[in-house]
Amino acid sequence: MKVVALAGGVGGAKLAYGLAQALPAGNLTVIVNTGDDFEFFGLKVSPDLDTVCYTLAGIANPKTGWGRADETWHTLEGLEELGAPDWFRLGDRDLATHLERTRRLKNGQKLHQVTRDFCRAWGVEVAVFPMSDDPVPTQVKTDEGMLPFQEYFVRERCRPRVSGFIFQGADKARPAPGVKESIQDADMVVICPSNPWVSVDPILAVSPIREWLQEKTVLAVSPIIGSRAVKGPAAKMFREMGIEPSAFAVAGHYGSLLSGFVIDEEDREQVEEIQSAAWGSVSVCDTNTWMETEEERVRLAREVLAFGKTLI
Ligand code: FO1
DSSP: OOEEEEEOSHHHHHHHHHHHHHSOTTSEEEEEOOTTOEEETTEEEOHHHHHHHHHHHTOBOTTTSSSBTTOOOHHHHHHHHTTOOOSSOOOHHHHHHHHHHHHHHHTTOOHHHHHHHHHHHHTOOSEEEESBSSOOOEEEEETTEEEEHHIIIIISTTOSOEEEEEETTTTTOOBOTTHHHHHHHOSEEEEOSSOIIIIIHHHHHSTTHHHHHHTSOEEEEOSEETTEESSTTHHHHHHHTTOOOSHHHHHHHHGGGOSEEEEEGGGGGGHHHHHTSTTOOOEEEEEOOOOOSHHHHHHHHHHHHHHHHTTO
16 A cells, blocks of 8 residues: 655654554655745755654654754854854754755755655655755744744744744745655555644645645544644644634644544544534544654554545
8 A cells, every 4th residue: 555644843753654664665655844944054954854754764853853863962052152043953963964955955956856865874765755846935924924934933932923824935836756656656645643734734735736635535633632732833823813723623624635534532522523514524533643652653653544444
């Protein structure tokens, strides 16, 4: 069975890791959000790509979920001494990734090629693609004006109220080479429990990815349990966009794209409401969606795949 996963940051990377363990090598492709990408000190930063690749390689920082394990921070400390911008924390090992990515992009390599080469170097057998080689930087509309995504997310710690998102350049961006073939070959597409607004929507905004997905069996795993986001500001964003955060709200966000939806067992009472909602027929599976340990990532991945098989 061939599977494509759409993933953003830490939550998406965890399920992608589980799927990689649950599927034979070569049967999984992960398409990753690059709306979070930006430049810092002239370096090309691709946080979600790195989070997914580091996680698949088993070298992600287990405390933060982003950045590298066994990290040291000497460069950051040196920058702090000089009064340089230090709000975005690049560790010493992580810095190597950024220096080399920036060098390669300057020399004319495309982001999907750099990602492929880095995955090879880190021993990642899963095919990982950026959604696009073209820049699609997310801009967050807030009560304090328009903010580039990382300034909103990291520098301002998601404090400003959001009223919308712009995926700048999405109208001109093209899917990265390999994205079309992997979606067309897939028996199912899994939208990982990533933030629907800022991790998954940018991928769907790169035309014609949404249209390709409409032809497929698409499942999503809810990143909201109860009325809380498992990680990050997804629940806050739903509220500020005038929507009560819930698994039901996530299903409504993806609407008719979904054939199947996986929710946490805590939200079991929402199953019928979701199945009979106006946006069309979606089958719902409830299970434990927490992924604290590696075993839990693999268990959830197996359940998602088994559920997906019933929908193909
Ligand atoms: N997130 C933070 O909250 N603070 C940071 O200083 C930070 C640094 C960072 C460096 C490299 C990287 O790949 C990710 C980093 N992140 C940091 C995470 C990242 O900004 C967000 O989690 C994602 O963009 C949202 O998915």
